[in-house]
Amino acid sequence: MDTNPLDVSAIITIVGTLVTVIGACLTIFKAIPELRKIKVETLKLAADEKSSIANAAESLASGTTMINAPLLKRIRELENQEKKWDEINSARERDWNAQFIRLREDFEHKFEELNQKLQDYMNWAERLTYQLRSYGKDPVPFIPNRGKPTHHAAKLP
Numbered sequence: 001m002d003t004n005p006l007d008v009s010a011i012i013t014i015v016g017t018l019v020t021v022i023g024a025c026l027t028i029f030k031a032i033p034e035l036r037k038i039k040v041e042t043l044k045l046a047a048d049e050k051s052s053i054a055n056a057a058e059s060l061a062s063g064t065t066m067i068n069a070p071l072l073k074r075i076r077e078l079e080n081q082e083k084k085w086d087e088i089n090s091a092r093e094r095d096w097n098a099q100f101i102r103l104r105e106d107f108e109h110k111f112e113e114l115n116q117k118l119q120d121y122m123n124w125a126e127r128l129t130y131q132l133r134s135y136g137k138d139p140v141p142f143i144p145n146r147g148k149p150t151h152h153a154a155k156l157p
Helices: 005-061 068-134
Strands: none
16 A cells, blocks of 8 residues: 655654754753843842942941941942842843743744644544545554654555
8 A cells, every 4th residue: 555645744744843842842941940040140149239238338337447438439339230230130031031932932833733733634534534434444543653763654464
């Protein structure tokens, strides 16, 4: 019995699409820990800056021998630096969120396409089964592949 080349190419297309979707999922899941790590480091830097400001203010209040002008200048520098970090962090967070949303939308779109193809193939298989049974033949039972690649069509007895 000859195999239809369109059936083989359709199966290859489905497998290729599945590999693409799995790759996109892995990319998303690998990116999430890195994003968390960067966010934690940023929070640590912000906490260090805040503690420096608090220490400077405490020194000023306790009447240490520091000169007030340089101390106030340093406090302003640290506050400005903190504002810059906050702006950078919020820009990064907006960018990461936008990238994640794009990846999620792409993944959902691919998933919908694959689901539609699966439904099409299931409907086609039901029609073929009906057609075979109408000729008095039983179809070959479905056997899941379980990830083992097949390079040829199943041979019929």
